[in-house]
Amino acid sequence: MKSPRYYVSRKNPLTWFAVLLAVGSAALQILALCFGLKLSAVNFCFQKILPIWTALGFAFVLAVRGTKELYRSTKPVFWACVYFGQIALDWHLQLTAEPTAADALGGGYALFGFKRYVIVCWLVYLAFYLLYRFFMTGHFKRLPLLQIITLLPFAVLTYDFFMSRSVLETYDVLNKLANVLLVGALFVASLAMRRFTDGKYHPTWGDRSDGRRLRSIDGMSVVANYIMPNRNGASNSVRDKIEITNIERYIHRKRAAGMENFGITHVILAAYVRCIAKYPGCNRFLSGQRVYQRDEDIQFTMAMKKDMRTDGDETMIKLHLTQTDTAKEVYEKFNKVYEEVKNTPLDSSFDAVAGALASLPGLLLKFVVWVLKAMDYFGKIPKALLEVSPFHASVIFTSMGSLGIPPIIHHLYDFGNLPVFIAFGRKYRKQEIDADGNVVTRRYVDYVMNCDERTVDGFYYATVLKYFNKLLRNPEVLDDPPEEVVMDID
Numbered sequence: 001m002k003s004p005r006y007y008v009s010r011k012n013p014l015t016w017f018a019v020l021l022a023v024g025s026a027a028l029q030i031l032a033l034c035f036g037l038k039l040s041a042v043n044f045c046f047q048k049i050l051p052i053w054t055a056l057g058f059a060f061v062l063a064v065r066g067t068k069e070l071y072r073s074t075k076p077v078f079w080a081c082v083y084f085g086q087i088a089l090d091w092h093l094q095l096t097a098e099p100t101a102a103d104a105l106g107g108g109y110a111l112f113g114f115k116r117y118v119i120v121c122w123l124v125y126l127a128f129y130l131l132y133r134f135f136m137t138g139h140f141k142r143l144p145l146l147q148i149i150t151l152l153p154f155a156v157l158t159y160d161f162f163m164s165r166s167v168l169e170t171y172d173v174l175n176k177l178a179n180v181l182l183v184g185a186l187f188v189a190s191l192a193m194r195r196f197t198d199g200k201y202h203p204t205w206g207d208r209s210d211g212r213r214l215r216s217i218d219g220m221s222v223v224a225n226y227i228m229p230n231r232n233g234a235s236n237s238v239r240d241k242i243e244i245t246n247i248e249r250y251i252h253r254k255r256a257a258g259m260e261n262f263g264i265t266h267v268i269l270a271a272y273v274r275c276i277a278k279y280p281g282c283n284r285f286l287s288g289q290r291v292y293q294r295d296e297d298i299q300f301t302m303a304m305k306k307d308m309r310t311d312g313d314e315t316m317i318k319l320h321l322t323q324t325d326t327a328k329e330v331y332e333k334f335n336k337v338y339e340e341v342k343n344t345p346l347d348s349s350f351d352a353v354a355g356a357l358a359s360l361p362g363l364l365l366k367f368v369v370w371v372l373k374a375m376d377y378f379g380k381i382p383k384a385l386l387e388v389s390p391f392h393a394s395v396i397f398t399s400m401g402s403l404g405i406p407p408i409i410h411h412l413y414d415f416g417n418l419p420v421f422i423a424f425g426r427k428y429r430k431q432e433i434d435a436d437g438n439v440v441t442r443r444y445v446d447y448v449m450n451c452d453e454r455t456v457d458g459f460y461y462a463t464v465l466k467y468f469n470k471l472l473r474n475p476e477v478l479d480d481p482p483e484e485v486v487m488d489i490d
Helices: 011-035 042-066 070-095 098-102 107-136 143-167 170-192 221-227 245-256 264-278 329-343 349-358 362-377 384-388 458-473 476-477
Strands: 237-242 284-287 292-293 298-305 314-321 397-398 421-431 437-453
Touching: 011 042, 011 170, 042 070, 042 170, 070 107, 070 170, 070 384, 107 143, 143 170, 170 221, 170 245, 221 292, 237 245, 237 329, 237 458, 245 264, 264 298, 264 329, 264 397, 284 458, 292 384, 292 476, 314 329, 314 349, 329 476, 349 362, 349 384, 458 476
Parallel strands: 298 397, 397 421
Antiparallel strands: 237 437, 284 292, 298 314, 421 437
8 A cells, every 4th residue: 555646735726726727728618619610519529518528527626526536637637638639630630621721731741641640649648648647546656757747738738829829710719728728727736736645545546435446466366256256156164163161251241340231242243353453354345356455444234133023123234343443342333233223113224225125116126236236346336325235344244143043154145245244153062071081061152154265365264263263262352452453455
C-alpha cells in the first residue's frame, strides 16, 4: 500500500481557480452556439455536448470529490482527449470534402499527410490520457512531471489562439478560447494536487465500496479465479473440536463481572477477529474474479430466530468490528444489534428488502437477481444494499448448539462475497486418558469451517486455524487489544 494517491483541497485557491476555468470553458461552448454555425447531429454531440459535459464533470470532481477521490478526474480527461481527437478527425474530413482547400496545402500529399496527422493526434491524446491515469492511480510518483505534461498542451493551445484569433470568426474564437480554458483547468489542477501523507489507503480505480483490490497477488491466484469461477465449487471444509474447559471458566468470570449474556459465540467471534488482526488474508474476499481486502472493516453476519419454534420468525444480523476489538467490545457490539432485532417487530432493513423482492412475480424476481449478480460482479451494487445484504460480509456464523445438534457442513453462497462460513455445534462430554494414565472427562464443542480457497492458500488457512485454536485455549488474551495489527499486501 505504498502507491501514492493525490487530492486537491477545497482550501486551496488553485482548486477553485481550476473549477472556475472549467466552468468558463463550458460557458464559452454554450455561448458559441449563439453565433449561428450549423452542426450535424454527430458534430453537435462531439463538439458541443461532449466538451460541455467534460468541463462540468471535471469541475464537479475537483469541487466535490477531489479531497478523497481525485482519481475520478481521469474520466473527464479521457473524454477531453476524445473531443480533441474528434476535432482533428473533423478537420481532415472537411479537407477531404473541399479539394480546393486541400490543393492549397499541397494537393494529394497534403491530404495523405493529414491522415497521418489524425493518427498521430489520436496516439498523442491516448498517451496523454494513459500518463494522467498512471499518475492518478499511483504508478508514477513525480508530480512535477505531471505538471509539465499538462503545461505543454496548455502552452500550445494558448499560442495557437493568440496567433490565429485575428483571422477567425467569432464562433471559432469562442471555441478555441474554451479549449484553452479546459486544458488550463487541468494544468492549474495539477498545481493544486497534493500527495496523501497520512499513511492510510485511499481508493482508486478497480476498488469496490466494500473493499480495495489486491494488485500484487501471485499469477496463479489470478488464474485460479477464472478456472474456478463459483465460490461454492472452490470451497474447502475442515472439521475440528475445541476443548472448552478454559472457555467456560472465562465465560463464568465474564458473567460474574456483569456480562450476563456472555457466551461461547462471543468468544469464538473475538478469537476470529484477533486472527484477522494477525493474518489479514482472512478478511479478503473474491468478486468478479478479483481478490479484495476489507482492511479494518470486519463484517460479521449471523442468522437468528426470534422464537425457538419451527414456525418462529427468522432474520439476519450484521455488525461491523475492527481488528483491535477486545472480547468486551465484541460482546457489546454484538448484543446491541442482537437486542435491537430481538425486541422489535420483524421489520429490519434485511427483512424489508427481502419482503420487497419476495413480492415480485417469479420471472421478474429472477431477472432482478440476475441484474444484482451482474452489478455485484462489476462492483456496482449501492453501498446501502451491501449493508443490508447478509451475503456480503467477512464471515458468517451459525450455532447448532442452541438446537442441540452437531455442526453442519454449510455451503458458501455463489451470490455475494462471503469467504468463510463457520458452524459450531452442541457441547458434549468425552472421557479421555490424560498424560498420567488417568481417565478424565473433558467438554468439547465441534466446529466446521468452510473457506473459499481462492482468497488464500491452504498453508495460510492451516496457520490461521492453529492460531485460532491457541486463542481459544487461552481466551484471557482476548481481553486486551492486539500488540500489532498486520496490514495486507498492496
